[in-house]
Amino acid sequence: MGRIRRASAHDVSGVYRVCLLTGAAGGDATDDHANPDLLGHAYAGAYLAGEPEFALVAVDEHGVGGYAVGAPDTRAFETWMEQHWWPVLREQYPLTPEMESADTPDARLIRRFHRPPAAADELLARFPAHLHINLLERSRGGGMGRALIEALTGALRRHGCAGVHLGVAPENENAIGFYRRLGFETLASRPDELVLGMRFE
Numbered sequence: 001m002g003r004i005r006r007a008s009a010h011d012v013s014g015v016y017r018v019c020l021l022t023g024a025a026g027g028d029a030t031d032d033h034a035n036p037d038l039l040g041h042a043y044a045g046a047y048l049a050g051e052p053e054f055a056l057v058a059v060d061e062h063g064v065g066g067y068a069v070g071a072p073d074t075r076a077f078e079t080w081m082e083q084h085w086w087p088v089l090r091e092q093y094p095l096t097p098e099m100e101s102a103d104t105p106d107a108r109l110i111r112r113f114h115r116p117p118a119a120a121d122e123l124l125a126r127f128p129a130h131l132h133i134n135l136l137e138r139s140r141g142g143g144m145g146r147a148l149i150e151a152l153t154g155a156l157r158r159h160g161c162a163g164v165h166l167g168v169a170p171e172n173e174n175a176i177g178f179y180r181r182l183g184f185e186t187l188a189s190r191p192d193e194l195v196l197g198m199r200f201e
Contacts, residue, residue: 002139004057004059004144007056012045016040016045018064019040020040032105041109044069047070050080051071055067056068056069056152060138068132070131071131073129090114123165123195126197127197128162133166153200163201166179166195167194167196168194170189184196
């Protein structure tokens with residue numbers, strides 16, 4: 001089953017690989033992306049750099065099989081990303097006219113680097129923290145997902161967070177069922193995302 005530990009610089013490539021191999025609503029997104037790093041840049045790497053206390057990996061003899069990352073103060077983390085994470089990516093991946101108009105997964109991610117979404121104030125008032133979790137197939141079904149969530153939410157609780165939220169693709173029914181079994185409730189439903197949350201009080 002493996003074990004859970006704090007992520008380190010040694011885990012960046014493994015975390016990015018997991019992000020790519022689970023990036024299609026839990027399935028392999030490799031064929032969707034010409035650049036395999038973009039998903040990791042968008043959804044994982046910043047946590048290892050900016051919130052290492054809340055970046056966990058599940059490891060076994062094959063390497064990183066899953067991760068859970070989060071931030072206790074979503075608005076503060078958005079500010080940190082604007083100052084320290086997005087500028088380098090914006091320089092590396094400029095928003096050209098071709099990139100603005102292209103309808104590809106890579107182009108959509110690059111546009112996200114330049115125009116990252118901000119969480120709604122009303123959401124953060126009750127659920128100020130957020131998290132992401134992804135597991136490869138070999139790490140599923142044995143309790144590792146639950147253990148990762150419990151370890152990360154425990155760290156957020158100890159930090160004094162009142163609640164946590166996350167987003168999931170509406171078509172990812174397995175993940176939605178998993179979160180609901182752990183106590184997450186639906187907060188908002190949009191065509192491209194279901195927002196779930198858990199209060200700690």
